[in-house]
Amino acid sequence: MQNKKFDVIIRGGTAVTAQGIQTADIAVTQGKIMAIANELSGSAETEIDARGLLVLPGGVDTHCHIEQISGAGLMNADTFKSATCSAAFGGTTSVISFAAQHPGQKMRNVVADYAVLAKTGAVIDYAFHMIVADTGNENLTHDIPELIAQGHRSIKIFTTYDKVRQDDKSILDLLDLAKRDNALVCFHAENDGLIRNMTEKLLAQGKTAPKYHAASHPREAEIEAIERMCRFSEFTGARIMIFHVSTREGADIIRRARARGVDVQAETCPHYLFMTVDILEREDPARFMCSPPQRTPDDQEALWEAIADGTIQLVTSDHAPYRMDDIGKFANGADAPFNRIANGMPGLETRLPLMFNAMVSEGRMGIEAFVELTATAPARAFGLHNKGQIAEGFDADIAIWDPTLAKTYQANDLHDNVGYNPYEGTTIVGAPITVLSKGRLIVTDGTCVAEPGSGEWLSMDSRSN
Structure with a gap:
């Protein structure tokens, strides 16, 4: 040398x-x-x-929404330039964001459109999850297999939300495809019926304020959906990732599934580790609304336990940026009921400092565990083998x-x-x-x-x- x-x-x-x-x-x-x-x-x-x-x-953040139109038709606040600069200030150097399909769209066109946005704006390296909202129109038989072969090996499925949620048959079809072509299927796992049931009850009782958002997403919705998706993974043999685990029971389900050989990984997010549901009692609570919602101190401790024993392998931001104005959170009016307020918080820039403070400065698990959780494990999980x-x-x-x-x-x-x-x-x-x-x-x-x-x-x- x-x-x-x-x-x-x-x-x-x-x-x-x-x-x-x-x-x-x-x-x-x-x-x-x-x-x-x-x-x-x-x-x-x-x-x-x-x-x-x-x-x-550099950190690897494998769950962020950038320059994305939501299922409700709202464009989030960040461009690829602003989001990735923010990520870099927080020490993150690679992101996986979403190419979000809407019903009737061809997945190949969706990915191509997002690729143009990223190519002209991103200042750090990036990949895409394919959000699948439509398995027809040759998407299941042609577009998605072709995109997997090109290197887009992550599929995102919602089990709730109008316009994007998939029924059980479609989920199983996608899992079969992922098993065949060696892709990873990621889930927003909440039971749609339970959320609809609770939302209708709350609205009928006049409980429309943002603080009721948490009650409209009961913990049972996460529990049921995580259990079902783990069973689907077990049945098909497909690899899955459960996004943003928020409850003790959800972590326990994943722990038991892994123990019996199910190929399931899991992530949680800083807002579940550092916020509890009472944050929705603060001033301007809409800024803290996310799905699943924040939970209890006991859930926080359970999530840390799951991180420590390897049940949860990743901590990601779930960066979902909406401004507190009439083109963001309040696109449906300043007095919109909780179910018509955009969900999500910024997190790309704060993820690593918050986790460093807890794990290194406060000595919760140490610096090597911090690096594994926020950089090495996310890169490994999604096949980013030079990161x-x-x-x-x-x-x-x-x-x-x-x-x-x-x-x-x-x-x-x-x-x-x-x-x-x-x-x-x-x-x-x-x-x-x-x-x-x-x-x-x-x-x-x-x-x-x-x-x-x-x-x-x-x-x-x-x-x-």
């Missing part, structure tokens, strides 16, 4: 690598990590002094963290286009200060310096996980 010339060398940081925690220099050439060594010889066009700092793999680790040959997606940097979130201090921070008033210790994507500086000195469109599409590897 004497006198070798690299593009970038990060010197002297405490790195979490595939081999563990070590003080190391990390050399990058042509977007790849070329060498990891103590006091690495050689030079580079760009040298970064990381002494006293942590050098971590999520600091290791030779991997993409140089790197976030340099100051573990002592304390910050109290303010009302509107994020870099997305949502206009509010749901974690206003929360203090975190530890934050990324410099972020690289494939060796390119994308965040430095408090600025996103990446060019829109500099991110690249990621093919999902066909290997089973």
